[in-house]
Amino acid sequence: MENNSITRDRVVGxxxxxxxxxxxxxxxLLWEPHSCSSCHRILCEKCMQKWFNNPLNRNTCPFCSKPSEYKPCAFLNQYILPYLRIRCRNENLGCKQILPYKQLEHHETADCQYLSEQCMKCNQLILRSKLVEHQQRLEQCISCPIKCTICKNSFEDIDFQAHFTECYQQKIDQLNTNIDFDRNMERHIRDNERITPNSSL
Structure with missing residues (x-):
């Protein structure tokens, strides 16, 4: 999908x-979700590719850290996501269409009357028919901060990629820490259950 960042405000519900x-x-919102063969946690395709493109990760799951394979999540793709309805990304340009999940990509890249492209300088969505004119007008096309979808902070274009890589890794580390904590708590509870005397005796 050309722009597969579907934020909360676009999802009806x-x-x-x-x-x-x-x-x-x-x-x-999960776009083309894939699930881990070991722990069955789910990632969107974009995040999965970003994770596995890093050679340091060596095909291990970002959640359970086990060697794993991510496969398309058929259940979500067939029985859940198709029933979601999503506003077109060109809503601010005039499109009022609300579409089923499976029709969204084709609409936004081919059928929409307000077809747009993201300006590489200011990151705004601009009507394709107006893109050249927009880029020629310096007062319209001014480099603006990019908002990180993970931490929600904004950064200048020159700093964004380095930040996003670091922020992405921090998010993975945080998730792993939470998983380890949950496992330790479960182990602690099981151990206590073994050594705690039966209160009825």
């Missing part, structure tokens, strides 16, 4: 619906 089907890394 309540916050719980969005939270249940959002990627744990980028915090956006």
């Amino acid at each position: 309540n916050d719980r619906t969005f939270k249940e089907f959002s990627c744990q890394i980028c915090q956006n």
Whole structure:
């Protein structure tokens, strides 16, 4: 998908619906979700590719750290996500369409009457028919901060890529820490259950 960052404001439904089907890394709606063969946690395709493109990760899951393979999550793709309805990314340009999940990509890249492209300088979505004119007008096309989808802070274009790489890794580390904590708590509870005398005796 050309722009596969589907934020909360674009999804029709309540916050719980969005939270249940959002990627744990980028915090956006799952797009082409894949699940880990070991722990079955789910990532969007973009985050999965970014993770495995790093040779240091050596095909290990970002959540359970086990050697694993991520495969398309058929259940979500067939029975859950197709029923979500999403506002077109060109809403601010005039498009009022609300589309099913599976129709969104084709609409935004081919059918929409307000086809847009992201300006490489200011990162705004601009009507394709107006893009050249926009870039020629310096007062319109001014480099603006890019908002990180993970920490929600904004950065200048020149600093964004380095920040996003670091922020992404911090998010992974945080998730791993939470998983380790949960495992330790479960182990602690099991150990206590073994040594605690039966109160009825």
